[in-house]
Amino acid sequence: MIKKVLLMVMDGLGDRPIAQFNNKTPLEYAKTPNFNKLMQGSQAGLMYTLGRGKRPGSDTAHLQILGYDVEKYYAGRGPIEACGAGIKLQEGDVAFRGNFGTVDENMNVIDRRAGRIKDVTVFAKALDGMVIDGVQFIVKPGSAYRAGVVMRGKGLSHMVSSVDSHNDGDSIHKVEPLDDSAQAKFTANVLNKFVKKSYQILNEMPENKALEQNGKLKANFLLLRGAGYYKELPSFCQKWGFNNSACVAGGGLYKGIGAFLGMDVLPVDGANAQIDTNLENKFKTAINALQTYDFVFMHIKPTDSLAEDGKPEDKKMFIEKIDKYVSMLNCLGDDVLIVVTADHSTACELKAHSADPVPVLFNAKGIRADGLKNFGERECAKGSLGIIEGKDIMPNILNIMGKLPLIGA
Ligand code: ZN
Secondary structure, three states: OOOEEEEEEEOOEEOOOEHHHOOEOHHHHOOOHHHHHHHHOEEEEEEEOOOOOOOOOHHHHHHHHOOOOHHHHOOOHHHHHHHHOOOOOOOOOEEEEEEEEEEOOOOEEEEOOHHHOOEOHHHHHHHOOOEEOOEEEEEEEOOEOEEEEEEEOOOOOOOEOOOOOOOOOOEOOOOOEOOOOHHHHHHHHHHHHHHHHHHHHHHOOHHHHHHHHOOOOOOOEEEEEEEEEOOOOOOHHHHHOOOOEEEEOOOHHHHHHHHHOOOEEOOOOOOOOOOOOOHHHHHHHHHHHHHHOOEEEEEEOHHHHHHHOOOHHHHHHHHHHHHHHHHHHHHOOOOEEEEEEOOOEEEOOOOEEEOOOEEEEEEOOOOOOOOOOOOOHHHHOOOOOEEEEHHHHHHHHHHHOOOOOOOOO
């Protein structure tokens, strides 16, 4: 009897054929004996996360896989990032994702990430709690140069443009209302005041002067984007009938998704969503968590980042590195269902997410396994699951666990 679930999502795992890999994808070309062993005892298929012809973002794709209809529940990326930074959203809040960056005195962006500064706690603290025209700003540090930002007050709207120019060298953008409402105009006005004031505060901080003296870039500006709003939603456990659930991730967005859905976000030493992330600790944390939690979501990021950098060889090597740790899953009991998939394809050729469907496998004792040999896009296409969508994942999990309600009598 299956009682527990490990859902492992490798970001941007799917890809397209690469000429120097004999027209295999990075996943097909990689040597993955442990994934292949898992595959033999699995039902496999391909998945369009958001549906055919829809190119998923990571945030929407994860919501859909975890059983939250994007049309109904997605309220922008800001609220998810804010959750990841530990802010509890309330009705009426407007939330943003933020980057601490560097600007010159003419408000031209020198570096959107302030030289990829590793810790912005002191800078976030300097802005946290600021009140402008009755609106409170909550600013909490995220991973590295990132921050979660929430505006709390009366009469706010998320219909405002971004401060972030998205390009180094460009001037920062003035925030504009995106509709004619008084709320959007008011919010844009308050934000523009915040942007000006926060620059004045940050630029004069002794910590920034010290950075400058050491020849480093100042973190003297907070670039805001991804405005979104609070939306009440059922917790993952409420929605799907689990006793408890945990999230094992390194990236702020993915921890944010866990927190957003009410999962316990477990600390993992050395998990940083970068290529030197501590995979061993991640697998250990997920495996240990399965002793107490009945649903564990584990996320691995660099498969996506390497493809966005257009590096198929590195992506292949990283997949091989993950595969080594997959052998650790052999210790899991017969009551655990392992689901392995991706949130979307990231094509090295495009250096971008694509709408190509992703491989998915369900491995559990007693499952009607397909006996396929190699975990890869085209081998998964031969599996008995056929072509599914992200919304099918949770019902399929419940079916394997014997928890689906009966339709009819
Ligand atoms: Zn992704």
